[in-house]
Amino acid sequence: DGGITQSPKYLFRKEGQNVTLSCEQNLNHDAMYWYRQDPGQGLRLIYYSQIVNDFQKGDIAEGYSVSREKKESFPLTVTSAQKNPTAFYLCASRSTRQGVNTEAFFGQGTRLTVV
Amino acid sequence: RKEVEQDPGPFNVPEGATVAFNCTYSNSASQSFFWYRQDCRKEPKLLMSVYSSGNEDGRFTAQLNRASQYISLLIRDSKLSDSATYLCVVNRVGSNYQLIWGAGTKLIIKP
Numbered sequence: 001d002g003g004i005t006q007s008p009k010y011l012f013r014k015e016g017q018n019v020t021l022s023c024e025q026n027l028n029h030d031a032m033y034w035y036r037q038d039p040g041q042g043l044r045l046i047y048y049s050q051i052v053n054d055f056q057k058g059d060i061a062e063g064y065s066v067s068r069e070k071k072e073s074f075p076l077t078v079t080s081a082q083k084n085p086t087a088f089y090l091c092a093s094r095s096t097r098q099g100v101n102t103e104a105f106f107g108q109g110t111r112l113t114v115v
Numbered sequence: 116r117k118e119v120e121q122d123p124g125p126f127n128v129p130e131g132a133t134v135a136f137n138c139t140y141s142n143s144a145s146q147s148f149f150w151y152r153q154d155c156r157k158e159p160k161l162l163m164s165v166y167s168s169g170n171e172d173g174r175f176t177a178q179l180n181r182a183s184q185y186i187s188l189l190i191r192d193s194k195l196s197d198s199a200t201y202l203c204v205v206n207r208v209g210s211n212y213q214l215i216w217g218a219g220t221k222l223i224i225k226p
Contacts (some may be wrong), residue, residue: 088156103149
């Protein structure tokens with residue numbers, strides 16, 4: 001079955017630690033995204049990538065880093081510079097070959113908590 | 116003004132009723148519009164795309180009003196299972212890749 005897989009589902013981080021969230025897709029999508037969602041809020045874009053070896057900052061990139069070495073994979077690192085990392089993190093992918101009206105598909109999310 | 120705005124609700128609606136909510140967007144050049152549904156502590160899932168001519172999928176109808184810059188979602192004969200948060204999504208003008216998400220409208224269907 002095609003889809004997007006995020007891991008882990010739950011992650012606990014100590015203050016000052018870097019942690020990496022995994023996102024893998026087998027939909028052959030070019031574009032991949034990382035969003036952050038806080039309670040009662042919409043999705044805010046952290047980083048996105050249109051193609052392998054290229055990525056762009058979103059609206060709230062500070063304290064985060066990404067890589068796109070393979071089309072299928074777009075891991076997100078939450079660094080110690082991110083002062084308030086507790087949130088629900090969602091990875092998405094999207095085909096960009098069929099015009100503008102293409103939906104984004106999501107992984108099941110990673111719930112990160114700082115302890 | 117936010118790029119995409121929604122009434123956060125919650126909308127408390129009896130089962131079987133019809134409910135409608137709107138989403139306004141700030142950039143008149145926006146081209147792509149979607150409604151997503153998000154259940155509590157889950158990922159968003161596409162409910163429907165919104166086309167210029169409007170579109171219907173069973174009990175759900177989506178419409179686009181370009182003159183007033185809003186999209187709407189109408190749910191007829193609401194079911195308990197329709198309880199969720201409904202997210203409005205619009206493309207960021209100048210980018211086919213970036214989507215802007217509303218904060219969502221929470222819908223609660225009561226028996």
